[in-house]
Structures are given as C-alpha cells and as structure tokens.
Amino acid sequence: MTDTNEILSPADTLCVTCGLCCTGHLFLWAKLKSVEVQTVRGLGLNVLGVEPENRGFGLPCPLWAGKCPIHTSPDYPHACRTYKCKLLKQVIDESTPLSEALDIIEQIKDRIKELKTLLPASPNNNFRERLVAHLEHLDELSTLGDSDRQFQQKAAELLSFYRKQLGVKGLFERLEEDD
Structure with missing residues (x-):
C-alpha cells in the first residue's frame, strides 16, 4: 500500500495524481503477466481472458479511489509499473x-x-x-x-x-x- 506520508519522486507524484490510465480514460484494459494473475485476483480484480498472452483486467481499475493504493507495492502490475506516457517521460528526463x-x-x-x-x-x-x-x-x-x-x-x-x-x-x- 502507498503510505500517505511517503515522499514520492516527481514521476511517482505525477502518476498517482494523474490516474488517467487507471480510470479508463485512456485505455480499456491493462495486460497481465501470467505470474501476476493470482496476485491480482487476490486484490479483487477481475482477470479477463483465458490465453496466457492475453490476460488482463478491465479499466477503470476497481482499486482506484482517487489514488492508486498499490503504486509502490510489490503487487503493482508490471503493465502499470512500466507504462510511461509522453508527459511522464518528460518529467523523468526533466524537460517538463x-x-x-x-x-x-x-x-x-x-x-x-x-x-x-x-x-x-x-x-x-x-x-x-x-x-x-x-x-x-x-x-x-x-x-x-x-x-x-x-x-x-x-x-x-x-x-x-x-x-x-x-x-x-x-x-x-x-x-x-x-x-
């Protein structure tokens, strides 16, 4: 779980403040790795798809409550952790x-x-x-x-x-x- 007193990097601050990925405003679903399926189900997410290469969960993410509660958790899905929109990349490279x-x-x-x-x-x-x-x-x-x-x-x-x-x-x- 993300600790509300935790100091976040500018990139993490942008992600947890934005949430447009999580809320379904940009995407319909997020892809999962096979090893993540049970963990994500344990978090209460409905896993879609039966083929290992086409599994994911629908968006908006049911965990989203104005902020991602698992952003800094080891349970944070790979697709969520690795996706970087153009604006996030600009914050990371300090051009914005x-x-x-x-x-x-x-x-x-x-x-x-x-x-x-x-x-x-x-x-x-x-x-x-x-x-x-x-x-x-x-x-x-x-x-x-x-x-x-x-x-x-x-x-x-x-x-x-x-x-x-x-x-x-x-x-x-x-x-x-x-x-």
Missing part, C-alpha cells in the same frame, strides 16, 4: 517540470469532466467507450445541431491533448486523421 505537468493533467481532467456532463446516460462506466460510442453515433446522423457540433469540437480537443501531451493514439481514428 512537475508543476507544469500537473497543470496539463488538470486541464485534461477539466475537459473530461465537461464532456462527461454532455454524454448521454449509460450503464457503461468506461468514459473512453462512452465517448467513442457517442462520437460514432453523431457521425451516423445526417444533420447535427449546434450542441452536437460543439460536443464533437470539445472531444476533438480532448483527443488532441491525449495525442500531443500524453502520446496516446487510437481512440477514434477519424479525428486523429484531421491532425
């Missing part, structure tokens, strides 16, 4: 100060909050899936109202942030071709 990186994350989270309020209600709690489904639905409509066009614009801005600031691609191909 932690304070600036945290500001960028707050801007991204603000855009996500705004889009969440505009998404239709859904039993699916994965923001990424809901966003893509709604954008695909809007693409199928013959005419769009002003609010739909504004939603598309805000979503395009968020996905641009994902690509430019975090280096994450592949959420919605049509919007990514426009860059």
